[in-house]
Amino acid sequence: MAETVTTGSNAWWARKRGPEWRQEGESCHVTFWWRDPAGSELTSPVQRVWIYITGVTDHHQHAVPQSLERLAGTDVWRWQTTLPASWRGSYCLIPSLRTDDFPADVFRSARPDSAGLREGWRALLPQAIADPLNPHSWRGGRGHPVSALSLPLSPPQPGWQTPDALYLPPLCIDWRSRHLGNTRRVWIFTTGSDMPAERPLAVLLDGQFWAESMPVWPALASLTREGQLPPAVYLLIDAIDTPHRSAELPCNADFWLALQQELLPQVQSLAPFSDRGEHTVVAGQSFGGLAAMFAGLHWPQRFGCVLSQSGSFWWPTRGAQPGGALVDRLARRELSPGNLRIWLEAGVREPMIFQANQALLQQLQQAQQPVFWRQVDGGHDALCWRGGLTAGLIQLWLPLCESRA
Numbered sequence: 458m459a460e461t462v463t464t465g466s467n468a469w470w471a472r473k474r475g476p477e478w479r480q481e482g483e484s485c486h487v488t489f490w491w492r493d494p495a496g497s498e499l500t501s502p503v504q505r506v507w508i509y510i511t512g513v514t515d516h517h518q519h520a521v522p523q524s525l526e527r528l529a530g531t532d533v534w535r536w537q538t539t540l541p542a543s544w545r546g547s548y549c550l551i552p553s554l555r556t557d558d559f560p561a562d563v564f565r566s567a568r569p570d571s572a573g574l575r576e577g578w579r580a581l582l583p584q585a586i587a588d589p590l591n592p593h594s595w596r597g598g599r600g601h602p603v604s605a606l607s608l609p610l611s612p613p614q615p616g617w618q619t620p621d622a623l624y625l626p627p628l629c630i631d632w633r634s635r636h637l638g639n640t641r642r643v644w645i646f647t648t649g650s651d652m653p654a655e656r657p658l659a660v661l662l663d664g665q666f667w668a669e670s671m672p673v674w675p676a677l678a679s680l681t682r683e684g685q686l687p688p689a690v691y692l693l694i695d696a697i698d699t700p701h702r703s704a705e706l707p708c709n710a711d712f713w714l715a716l717q718q719e720l721l722p723q724v725q726s727l728a729p730f731s732d733r734g735e736h737t738v739v740a741g742q743s744f745g746g747l748a749a750m751f752a753g754l755h756w757p758q759r760f761g762c763v764l765s766q767s768g769s770f771w772w773p774t775r776g777a778q779p780g781g782a783l784v785d786r787l788a789r790r791e792l793s794p795g796n797l798r799i800w801l802e803a804g805v806r807e808p809m810i811f812q813a814n815q816a817l818l819q820q821l822q823q824a825q826q827p828v829f830w831r832q833v834d835g836g837h838d839a840l841c842w843r844g845g846l847t848a849g850l851i852q853l854w855l856p857l858c859e860s861r862a
Contacts, residue, residue: 465531475591476606478540485542485608490590491525491550493532505558506534507551507581511603512806512836513540516574521567522559525550543834545611545841546806547603549585596670597839605840612833614844615685615851616676624648624678627668627693628727636715637705641695643720644668647728648681649688657689657857658730659850660716660760662706662741662748664693667846671839676847686850687857690730694720706744707772708751708783717759734761735798738853742766742842743810750817751783753799754792762798764849766842770813780816787820794826800849801828806836829853 462469470492478485489508495501506525509515514523525534559577563569587594587602597603616622627646634640644664649656667673673691680686694716696702705712724730731737739760741749746768753763772781786792799821803814811832821828829852835841851858 464528465533473590475588475593475604478608480542480609483542483610484539485544486537486539487606487608489525489536489548489550489588491534491552492589493527493534493552496532497530498527499530501532502554503552504556505551505553506536507553507558508536508548509551509578509582509585510548511546511838511840512804513538513546513548515836516571516578517807517809517836519568519571519574521564521569522574522577540608541834542608542610543612545605545607545833545844546835546838547597547605547840548588549582549597549601549603550588551581551585553581553584603840607840612844613848615847616680617843617847619679620675622675622679622682624674627674627691629668630723630727632694632720632723634715634719636711636719639697639701641697641701643695643724644691644693645724645728646674646677646691646693647689648677648686648691651688653729654731656728656730657687657736657738657854659689659691659738659740661691661693661846662739662745663696663702665695666839668693671843673843673846676843680847680851684858684861686847687854687861689854690724690728692720692724702744706741706748707769708747710755712748713752713756717756732759734758735796736761736854736857738762738764738850740764740766740846740849741768742839743837744769744772746770747772747783750799753797754783754787754794757795757797761796762800762853764800764846764853766802766845766849767804767807767810767837768801768814768817769810770817771809776809779812780820781813784813784816784820787817787824794821794824797826798853799826799828800831800845800853802831802833802842802845802849804833804835804837804841806834810837 478487525536560573585601588604591604593605627644739749746765752760803811
C-alpha cells in the first residue's frame with residue numbers, strides 16, 4: 458500500500474522541489490508552494506504571500522495582484538494557474554504581514570490601472586524572496602531574488618544545461634574613460650588560443666549581470682568545445698549604475714566613440730581579436746538591445762552583427778507610439794541596415810516592447826534586410842534572454858563555424 462503523507466508534514470514537504478505542473482496538450486496546470494516558517498494561521502502573522510511572475514502577474518500585464526492561499530490549519534500556502542507549455546520565466550514570493558499592500562481599487566477591475574500596480578509592486582519587491590524549494594534561483598536585474606520555471610515545451614537554451622563546464626577565468630580590468638569621465642569594470646573572456654588575431658569579438662552590454670548574477674562563462678566554454686561557437690573574445694562592459702545606464706545606452710554616440718577609441722585598443726593589447734565588422738557582435742537587452750542596434754546602424758564597419766533582445770525601441774517617449782526615434786529614422790531612410798546580420802528577439806508578454814520590436818522589424822523588412830526574428834513566450838526576463846543570447850551568437854557566427862569545419 459502507498460504511504461499516506463499528511464499535507465504540511467515534514468515528509469510531505471521533503472517531496473517538493475519548487476513548482477509542480479501537469480501538462481495537458483499545449484498547456485500546463487501549475488502549482489506554486491510556500492512553507493510558512495511560523496506555522497499555521499494560529500501562530501503566523503503572515504497575511505499574504507504575493508507572487509510576482511514576470512510576464513504573468515507583473516504590472517506590465519495590468520493583472521490583479523495574486524496571493525497564494527493558505528491551506529487551513531497548516532503551514533502550506535498554494536497558488537494555481539494555467540500557462541502555455543512553451544512558457545519560461547522567473548518569479549519571486551513576497552510574504553506580507555498586511556492585507557492592504559495595494560489600493561483597494563486595484564482589485565475592483567479585471568484590468569487595473571498600471572500606476573497603482575507599479576507603486577504597489579515597487580514597495581513590495583525589496584522584500585521579495587526566492588522560492589526556498591527551488592534550487593534554480595539568482596538575483597534578478599532589478600536587484601531582488603528570483604527563481605526559474607521552464608515548462609516542457611519552452612525553447613532549448615544552448616550551453617546553459619552545463620553549469621559545471623570548465624573554463625579559464627576571465628580577466629577583469631578597469632576602463633578609465635577620459636571621454637566619458639568615469640571608470641567601470643570590464644571583463645575579458647577568451648575561448649581558444651589558436652590564431653588570436655582572427656578571433657571574433659562579442660561585446661556584451663550590462664556585463665556585470667552576465668559576469669556575476671548569471672555567469673555566462675560555462676555556457677560559452679561548453680559551446681566552443683562542442684564547435685557551436687568559434688574561439689572568440691568576449692568583452693563584458695559594466696553599466697556602473699542605473700543613472701549611467703539610462704544616459705549611456707539609449708542612442709548615445711559618445712559612449713560608442715569612447716568604446717572604439719579607448720576601450721577596444723586597450724583590450725586588443727591584452728586579448729587580440731579580429732577588426733572585421735562582420736566578425737563582431739554587439740549584444741544587449743532592453744536599453745542594451747536599443748544600444749546594440751544603434752551601434753550597428755551607425756558603425757557597421759566595426760559592429761557588423763547585432764544581437765538585440767527586448768530592445769527598448771519605444772525610446773524616448775514611453776507608450777506614445779509603437780516605435781521611437783530609431784524606428785522613425787529608419788522609416789525616413791536616414792539610417793540603413795546595409796549588410797548587418799541581425800538577431801532580433803522580444804517576448805510576447807512584454808506588450809510595449811513587443812510592439813516596438815514589431816515596428817522595427819517591419820522597417821527592416823521593408824528595407825529588404827534579412828533578420829533572424831524570434832518571439833518568445835515570456836516577459837522582460839533574463840531567464841529568457843540567456844537562451845537567446847547563446848542561440849543568437851551561434852546563428853550570427855554560423856558562417857565562421859562553417860568555414861572552420
